[in-house]
Amino acid sequence: MSASTPVAVQSPPAVTSDASAPRRIGRALDDLSLGFSRWRLPVALAQLDIRNRYRGSVLGPMWLTLSTAVTFTALGFLYATLFHMDLHDYLPFLVVSLILWNVFSQLIGEACTSLTVAEGIIRQLPLPFTVHALRCLMRNAVIAAHNLPLILVVFLIFSINPGPGVLLAIPGMMLFILNGFAVVMFLGMLCARFRDIGPIVATVTQLAFFVSPVIWKPELLHERQVWLVLNPVYDVMEVVRGPLLGQPPSLLIWAAAAGITVLVCGLSFAFFVRFRGRIAFWV
């Protein structure tokens, strides 16, 4: 291509819309498949987001690793001294739990603004909305990846070997990510439409932190532990945490986590099918 001729660009799909035959499901599926096929775009956007967030900082995202490490050291000693807990047993649990929880809560928080921050681009270019959700998901995945080495460090310090069962964390992680994507899609839309949802979500997340076994061990519930399966946050978290800690979750928890995933994805997709065409008016 010469320097003066404008670049020819591959064509976006031609616009055809008929309000009497809206083809909602087909268009929602098109949005998803086009969004995923253009995964390079959300990757580039996520990279840029992270670079911007830490522009000018020497350690950059490594600050996350550092601050999380400091928190864990402090918390570990605090709990061991105050509550006389066995660190060898408790600290690995706490580390895995909190790292997973941070991913979860940060993802939920950013999900609420995933569409509204892209307002400029949504109102200018017809782009699959999936791209914005993937951008949010990938940004958080990269940030989470900075904390993962800490798990390894703690396991080395306490010489914990989760055994081959650790591989089960992979399907667990997939369920976790699938739920994450569906929640980002759903909350992104909902928060674009109702601006009060954001603060509500933040409050509920805070509450979920205390009622879910994140910093306290499920065993504390004794015989009532069986009821924990009704807490969706616990189920989706446990399928990753359990295998990592060498305590494979029961079949019931796997089933619950899978059920929740189906439910969340279904709800999110139904909402997306119904309201996809309205998003441009909402942001």
Add this chain to the structure above:
Amino acid sequence: MPHILAERLSIAFPLYHVGARSLKKRLMASTIPRLRTDSSNRVVVAALNDLSFEVRSGERVALVGHNGAGKTTLLRTLAGVYEPVGGRLDVEGRIGSLIDPSAGMDIDATGRENIVLRGLFRGLDQKQSEAMADEAGAFSGLGEFLDVPMRTYSAGMQVRLSFAIATLMQPEVLLMDEWFSAGDADFMAKAQQRLEELVRNAEILVLASHSMAIVRAWCTRAIRLEGGRVVDDGPVEQVLAGM
């Protein structure tokens, strides 16, 4: 063959974040009643109402009308941003929209990063986007500033960059809102030339403009909108004479 076909096209905006009080004021102030409440008691602006028109390849259409007549909304709808609530719309051909030149720019990113990003937004791959960065960089005349964050740019430099990015691609259907205030005089001439090139090479031009001089110079047909309806459609001179 690029073409645009609109049949009884309607767009209604629900007003979500407007308080009842300010809304009352707006209702009182507006002369044409375009705000109404729909069945679920939401306040709705009928932005476009029952538009029917066809644009064939080779046509140069001007959208004229007062502020708030629905020109930009129609452009956005043609671009595929808004989905019609009534009627149908067919747009065939590669669409390029110059509606809001700075949309999607990240002021914390460098000029080059912004160009690459825009390329990705438009569906180019990384390599093509980077090639585009060199070209847009040369065109904008930003020189070494291309690799520092946009935050440090002067207003004129930002306009030059966004113009260079927005006009890099040659679309078949060019949708353009009026904005020509680009940088210094030297750049104005360059910008004008680039725009004319884009317009010449596009199969269809739809231009929303207040400038009758530009409409006369570039367009062959004018559609006059008022209150979201087509009130006149025909050769430029005829429509402008009726205004």
